[in-house]
Amino acid sequence: MYWSHYSAKIYWDIERNIPVLRRTEKSIRIKCTPPxxxxxxxGYDILFIRNLIRNYFKDPVDSDRFLPLDSRxxxxxxxxxxxxxxxxxxxGHIIGHQFYDFSLRKWRFKPLYAGISKILDYRIGFYAVTSLTKLRRNFVVHRGDIVESSLPERKGEFVALTTKDDLYNALGVLIKKNRIRVLKxxxxxxxxxxxxxGSMYEVIKANREFVLDDVEESTRFLKSISKKYVVDKRIILSFSGGKDSMATLLISKHAINDFYVLFNDTxxxxxxTLEYVAQVAREYNLRLVLASAYDKFFESLRVFGPPARDYRWCCKVIKLAPIAKVIKEKFGNSTVLSIVGQRRYESLARARSPRVWRNRWIPNVIVTSPILDWTALEVWIYLLMNKVRVNSLYLKGFDRLGCWLCPASELAELELVERNHPEMWNTWSEYLRKWSEERKLPKEWMNYGLWRWLSIPGDVRRLLDRKVLEGLERDDRGRGLVVSIEGRTPEILARVEVSKPIDTKALVEHLKPLGSVRIEGESIKVENEFGRVTFYKAPNLSIAVEYYHSYEDGIKLLENVLKALLRSLNCVLCEFCSIFCPNSAIKIHDNGISVNENLCTHCLKCLESCPVVEYLTILISGTRSP
Structure with a gap:
């Protein structure tokens, strides 16, 4: 599914000059980028846009003609x-883009379409009328092609272009004095x-009936879902402190009223956000349940290093684990209905989501989103028409709320955090600096926020030179064990590079889910139906696997043993293994885990669910066949 095939339909009422959620006789569909x-x-956004446009035009009179000083x-x-x-x-039309320039580390304005038309009609800002009959992308307009202009002095500035007969308009960028490259x-x-x-008051009034219809539909939907899945009022509403979860909270109170409200304090x-959640809980008399990760994020950095968009160990450790623990403690294995404020226009993954689904990690939890088909505009109209007090972060320029150092954030969003909470940001920045210096990473790793990726995406790679990209290869996040093996019949020998001292007691506990474990002198032996494994700790760690049936069984047994070793060296006490153990055989202590061999059935769910196993790699080289 591509966004071009799945996009929200938003209209603009030409007569009233306001957006509408339902087509009318005097409306047009807004043509904008999907979704x-x-x-x-x-308020903050409007002031920001106005200042950005004034910086572009230089002349405040031109700026105010382009963006009038009224309530539109x-x-x-x-x-x-x-x-x-x-x-x-x-x-009703796109006048331009506001974008954060990755390389210049600043916000810029780029006029487009209706904005270009207005610049050319009013002859304001930077423009050039050419003698050309057509303008094509990447074509360079020279001084001799220009018949009328007002050009910037500095290269890199955007310029509105048109042909001599006004048949074609274009956006260009000044590349040299009196030379303009056509961008579009x-x-x-x-x-x-x-x-x-027009005004927001009129927007609310015009769309009120449409929004109330959707509220009624969502209310009916929630009532039917709760009757279908819920026994003994086992309902939780996930509340993040954002606009979507606030709208979902109001709808849920209309529909079922009696439910727990779960807040995940990461x-x-x-x-x-913490202040807002507490305030909403008091104001609406909510049964608030906290799923707290405490300091687990910062404690886990020693094992995982900084999280990244393609290395999001944090979601498992500080989100899923605390939530799963609270649900298990409160409801056991009973079916639970979880109401969330998820919307399909937020991401491609959510666009594909049904309205009701089963949680992948917590199978007894049925998840539903009553506002799945709502747009952000509809959510805002609903909250404004009910005069709901929103999280104050929205009034400071934040659009996406959540973990303040989330790697999914853009540089512009992280700068907002730094501006509003410099002490918090400086702590994180200092950690990143030390981590970077220890690995001799290029300065761009921090300056451009490249810590947010393990594998740098193409549009960002194009902005970096070869030396920077080569330097980024020293980023060693996610590297667990390096193993070389020799295949012999009926035994496999593995030599393991270990950078940390092995705690024998911890290793034994992590090996117990694989089979019977015993210590013999300086070695540790594990045995199950597939074979026998012996750990030799001196002088260097080596593992001998004697397989009983096939070589493939031996390799699988070795892989599981290596996962257990990896866990014992890097356990962050996230409690995932104990939460997902079906027999409650695993207990968490301050210094590690313990496994009750009488309760353990060797199902290996502890290995399958462990974030250490998921995010730290085991690199195996050598002979892979007998």
Whole structure:
């Protein structure tokens, strides 16, 4: 499924000059980049956009002609860029992009479509009228091609372009004095200038009936789902402190009222969110349940290093584990209905999601989202029409809430954190600096926030030179064990490089789920139906696997033994193994785990669920056949 085939339909009422959620006779569909999950620009956003446009135009008079000083509604639509970027929609059309320039580390404005048309009509800002009959992408407009212009002095600035007959408009960038490279071109069109400005009050009034219809549908849906799946009122609502979960909370109180509210305190939530959750719990008299990770994130850094978008160990350790633990303690293995504020226009994965599904990691939890088909604009209208107090972070420029150092954040979002909470950010920045220096990583790893990836994506790689990319190869996150093996009949010998001292007691406990374990002098032996394994700790660690049936069985047994070794060396006490053990055979202590051999059935769910096994690699080389 691609976004081009799945996009929200948002309309603009031309007469009232406001966005509407339902098509009317006097409305047009807003043409913006899919998934078109537009949101209203709030007070902070409008001031930010106005300042950005003033910086672009230089002349405040030109800026105010381009973006009038009135109450008109502006929408923002998040779009793909190397960093954070939005389409700015005004009067029903895109006037440009606001984007965070990854290389310059600053916000910029790029005029487009209706914005280019306005610049050319009013002859404001930077523009050039050419003698050309057509403008094509990457074509360079020379001084001799220009018949009228107002050009910037500094290269890299954006310029509005048009042909001599006004048939084609384009966006260009100044590359040298009086030379402009065409970035994008299109057939020119006239954009109507609305007679009135419109306002958010009118947006709420015009869309009220549509939103109330959706609230009623969501309420009916929740009532039917709760009757179908729930016994003894085992219902929880996941509350993050964001707008979507707040809207879901209001709908749920209409539908079923009697439920627990679960807040996952990851230990890296912003103070405003913690304060807001407590405030909402008091105001709505909620039965609040905390799933707290305490300091587990920072404690786990010693094993995993900084998280990344393609290395998100943190989600398992500080989100899933605390949530699963609370649900198990409160409800055992009984069926639980979990209500979430998930919307399909947030990501491709969520676009594919059904409205009801079973939690992958906690099978007894049925998850449902009553607002799955809502857009961000509808959520905001619903909250505003009910005069709901929202998380104050939205009023400070934040759009996405959650863990404040999440690697999924863009640089622009992390700068907002730094601006609002410099002490918190400096602590994280200092950790990253030390981690980087220990591995002699290039300065770009920190300056460009490259710690947010293990494998750098293509649009970012293109901004980096070869030496930087080569230096990034010293990033050793996710590296667990290095093993070389020799295959012999009926035995496999493995030599293991270990950078940490082996704790015999811890290793024995982690080996117990594999079979019977005993210590003989300096060696440790494990045996099950597939074979016998012997650990020799001196002078270097080696593992001998005597397999009883096939070589493949021997390799599988070796892999499981190596996973147990990896866990014993790197256990972060996340409690995943004890939570998911079906027989409660595993207990967590301050200094490690213990396994009750009388209860353990060797199902290996502890190995399958462990984040250490999932995120730290075991590199095996050598002979792989007998």
């Amino acid at each position: 078109s999950d537009v949101r209203p620009a709030l 509604v502006i929408l923002l639509n998040k779009i793909p860029y190397p960093d954070l970027a939005h389409e700015i929609i005004m009067d 071109s299109w057939r020119a069109r006239k954009f109507p200038r609305p007679r009135r400005s 230990g890296i939530e912003l103070p405003e």
